[in-house]
Amino acid sequence: QLISRAGGSENGSTAEDRTNYYETVPSNRLNLALWLEADRMRSLAITDENFHNQRETVKEERRLRVDNQPYSPAFIDGMTWPFDSAACFAYAHTVIGSMDDLNAAQLSDVRAFFDTYYAPNNATLVVVGDFRPLELRRYVNQYFSEIPRHAEPPPVRCTARLAPGVQRREVTAVHANLPAVLRNYRAPPHADPDTRALELLNVILGQGESSRLNVAVVRREKAALGTQVIVNPFDSRRGPGVLLVLAIANQGVDPLKLDTLVTAQLDSIRATGVTDEELTKAKNTFRAGFVHSRETTLGKAEELHHYDMFHPSLAEINSDLERVLAVTAADVRRVAAKYLDPANAVVIVVKPAAAGGAQ
Structure with a gap:
């Protein structure tokens, strides 16, 4: 008030x-x-x-x-x-x-x-x-100034081994009308240099009408109602993160078939990489979001806090964009091969309840 x-x-x-x-x-x-x-x-x-x-x-x-x-x-x-x-x-x-x-x-x-x-x-x-x-x-x-210091909080430790072997789970969604496939891949902490290439891979795979998954799985195969790829959907992390790949099946499409189509696109990038056109478009998309996030006073404040919290140095706030724009197609292929390894995934198949979508 x-x-x-x-x-x-x-x-x-x-x-x-x-x-x-x-x-x-x-x-x-x-x-x-x-x-x-x-x-x-x-x-x-x-x-x-x-x-x-x-x-x-x-x-x-x-x-x-x-x-x-x-x-x-x-x-x-x-x-x-x-x-x-x-x-x-x-x-x-x-x-x-x-x-x-x-x-x-x-x-x-x-x-x-x-x-x-x-x-x-x-x-x-x-x-x-x-x-x-x-x-x-x-x-x-x-x-x-008169608020006293407290004892230092206990450090948060998180050990997560990459590629320990694929895990599969099946869950029932009471409010879903259509099945879906969710692939969660272990990702590095935000401060890791691989994060910049992963953020561009995220754009190439799952952002926009021309993204790999939208073109191949939604438009060409008509197997999915929609797809999305997100790195750490809620916030950046000091510890290990997650890269999520989500696909919601079209009516009548078996979720296992949908998963096969999705993984085919992931494996394609792991095997042959991305095109120069895809990389340029991803960089332009990233740059637009980067600039937009700093247009307001609140946006500037959030960016300052982000770089203080999740980067080795606050000074990176003025040089991080250049590092992202310096990412090469070989970098994107390398991180795809490393983190999109099937053995690094938790695969979740979401199936509607018998009366899917019931409220």
């Missing part, structure tokens, strides 16, 4: 490696936004009433965004299946949690989590826009 009354907006999000809160306010209310963030960090009201209210809110969000959507349960849960809970607990569990997780959560769990992670020595503050640097420093010192 305070931000809204000041003519601003605010929101937040949670992903595997970070939670972020952000406000956009008129320049003369910068002090309000900083005071509110400091108040949140210093003295969040973690009461029994707030806990139960927010738990019900998250449960309803899960019902709306996951449980009652056709392919979302397989999509969300499937992202965890390439990882072993003992070696990689953080990525072997969904961010939103299962209903069992949410029901089992205790107020003491929330307080312990807050005390562990919500501290100035575990936070990054980014301010972008119309402000005076000296005034900003004064506000930050005024509102944050």
